[in-house]
Amino acid sequence: MSDATSSKVDRKTILQSVGGVSIPGGVEAMVDAMSQRHFSVLRMHRNRFRDHGDETLSLANRAPFSTKPIDWYSLGLRVTDADARPSRHLAYAGGDYYLQDAGSLLALAAAGCDGDSLKGKIVCDLCAAPGGKASAMLEAVGETGFLLANEPIRSRLAPLKYNLARTGSDRYAISSLDPDVLAKRLGGVFDCVIIDAPCSGQALMSKGRQSESAMSMKQITHSAARQNRILDAAMALLRHDGRLIYSTCTFAHAENESQMQRLIERGDARPDQVASLTPYQSDDGCYRLWPHVHQCAGAFAAAFRSCLDPIKAKATKSGGKKSQRNKCDAKTIEELGRWFDPSLIDGLNVAIDGAVMFAYPSDMPIWMGRVAVAGPEIAYRTGKTWKPSHEAALRTGPSRLAIESAALSCDQAQAFVTGNAVNSIAQSTTAAQGWMVARYQGRPLGWVKSDGRIGKNHLPMSARMSGEVIG
Numbered sequence: 241m242s243d244a245t246s247s248k249v250d251r252k253t254i255l256q257s258v259g260g261v262s263i264p265g266g267v268e269a270m271v272d273a274m275s276q277r278h279f280s281v282l283r284m285h286r287n288r289f290r291d292h293g294d295e296t297l298s299l300a301n302r303a304p305f306s307t308k309p310i311d312w313y314s315l316g317l318r319v320t321d322a323d324a325r326p327s328r329h330l331a332y333a334g335g336d337y338y339l340q341d342a343g344s345l346l347a348l349a350a351a352g353c354d355g356d357s358l359k360g361k362i363v364c365d366l367c368a369a370p371g372g373k374a375s376a377m378l379e380a381v382g383e384t385g386f387l388l389a390n391e392p393i394r395s396r397l398a399p400l401k402y403n404l405a406r407t408g409s410d411r412y413a414i415s416s417l418d419p420d421v422l423a424k425r426l427g428g429v430f431d432c433v434i435i436d437a438p439c440s441g442q443a444l445m446s447k448g449r450q451s452e453s454a455m456s457m458k459q460i461t462h463s464a465a466r467q468n469r470i471l472d473a474a475m476a477l478l479r480h481d482g483r484l485i486y487s488t489c490t491f492a493h494a495e496n497e498s499q500m501q502r503l504i505e506r507g508d509a510r511p512d513q514v515a516s517l518t519p520y521q522s523d524d525g526c527y528r529l530w531p532h533v534h535q536c537a538g539a540f541a542a543a544f545r546s547c548l549d550p551i552k553a554k555a556t557k558s559g560g561k562k563s564q565r566n567k568c569d570a571k572t573i574e575e576l577g578r579w580f581d582p583s584l585i586d587g588l589n590v591a592i593d594g595a596v597m598f599a600y601p602s603d604m605p606i607w608m609g610r611v612a613v614a615g616p617e618i619a620y621r622t623g624k625t626w627k628p629s630h631e632a633a634l635r636t637g638p639s640r641l642a643i644e645s646a647a648l649s650c651d652q653a654q655a656f657v658t659g660n661a662v663n664s665i666a667q668s669t670t671a672a673q674g675w676m677v678a679r680y681q682g683r684p685l686g687w688v689k690s691d692g693r694i695g696k697n698h699l700p701m702s703a704r705m706s707g708e709v710i711g
């Protein structure tokens with residue numbers, strides 16, 4: 241928010257909007273902080289260092305510049321080096337960290353994404369694009385859980401797909417349904433549902449991404465009505481005692497604590513206190529971060545448990561059983577076997593949608609496949625020829641598929657991420673030629689196709705970096 245805009249923010253309107261919640265330090269300090277820019281922080285990839293054999297590195301040493309921890313999220317780091325440019329590093333290209341507002345880490349803390357409680361769980365992100373929270377949930381469910389990332393607005397699916405692929409995991413599916421419709425099809429199946437609700441976005445004013453109309457009662461009432469509907473759908477999606485995580489980036493009581501009170505009064509849900517978040521508590525089960533206190537744009541998050549016993553929808557009857565549908569046939573295994581380990585592909589469930597091939601793990605619940613419009617992409621077709629997808633190059637840990645790799649030097653990696661060919665590729669690989677995953681310090685960056693001398697760059701345009709890249 242520019243100074244000119246901040247001067248228009250009416251303190252009375254803020255006080256009215258925040259409702260009964262007391263603003264620590266007062267409204268003047270809050271308005272001042274809203275006119276300042278808050279820099280993004282690092283959310284460290286929780287499995288990346290394990291996958292590359294350097295898990296013993298302390299969290300602070302995992303970033304290539306100086307940082308300090310974020311109090312409310314144990315995988316969060318604030319950059320303290322004023323000259324650091326985190327988005328320009330090869331470590332960022334290699335997926336070591338994501339850049340987010342520190343406020344968005346509050347909901348992840350409430351969900352337990354930095355601990356072990358989500359491991360093996362079936363979780364849903366109901367409003368998922370662009371995937372900042374969904375990617376953290378995917379990392380947190382580990383190698384036995386699953387994530388359904390739902391985003392009703394189709395035009396927002398591309399960044400969601402990209403951010404989920406960056407985790408290196410294949411344990412997810414993407415749906416694009418109105419929450420009501422999804423709830424009718426998948427009643428009572430999820431252990432945890434996270435709603436990062438579309439809201440009036442008052443906290444985004446400090447990032448210049450929202451105008452002062454975010455403060456208007458009309459906008460707040462409109463958003464609150466939509467949040468009611470999304471919350472009701474989320475309650476239907478949860479199993480009994482399942483966890484609901486609700487968050488917004490707005491200050492309005494009507495969009496935050498009031499929404500939770502409605503669930504309590506109806507007997508649908510009960511607060512589920514998060515001990516580590518006690519310093520940020522507003523009401524029971526509700527937590528807030530303030531721009532003038534916590535050096536972020538501001539955030540609201542709540543953790544509740546379902547008291548309902550939802551009737552399971554028909555589609556879920558076979559939920560959890562192993563799916564035998566669409567197992568890879570011999571011809572497909574042969575095609576994919578040019579780039580991927582055939583013994584790994586054999587166990588996957590393949591779904592072809594037009595020119596794109598997805599490969600889901602065989603233990604994914606059948607019902608998740610039925611609502612999926614996308615998932616872990618493995619190959620795509622141009623004309624009659626299949627090529628390996630960028631997403632498949634990024635698989636790490638147990639999801640790793642690619643056979644051949646090229647271990648790039650810093651210079652080669654800098655050339656690769658900026659979209660250039662990789663020279664002298666033969667020195668970096670044992671394979672004579674063909675498709676191979678370009679890696680830097682073990683991290684997958686994307687595909688190169690080598691003719692034995694030069695590696696042709698197959699990094700999608702959207703993943704390329706421009707300008708200076710720091711090694």
Ligand SMILES: C[S@@+](CC[C@H](N)C(=O)[O-])C[C@H]1O[C@@H](n2cnc3c(N)ncnc32)[C@H](O)[C@@H]1O
Nearest residue numbers: 366367368369370371372373393419436437438
């Ligand atoms: C605040 S954003 C989510 C940000 C995301 N969770 C992240 O961390 O990257 C809210 C999302 O809700 C989606 N949305 C809009 N209307 C919706 C509805 N009726 N039901 C569910 N999601 C909706 C928007 O398209 C938007 O992508």
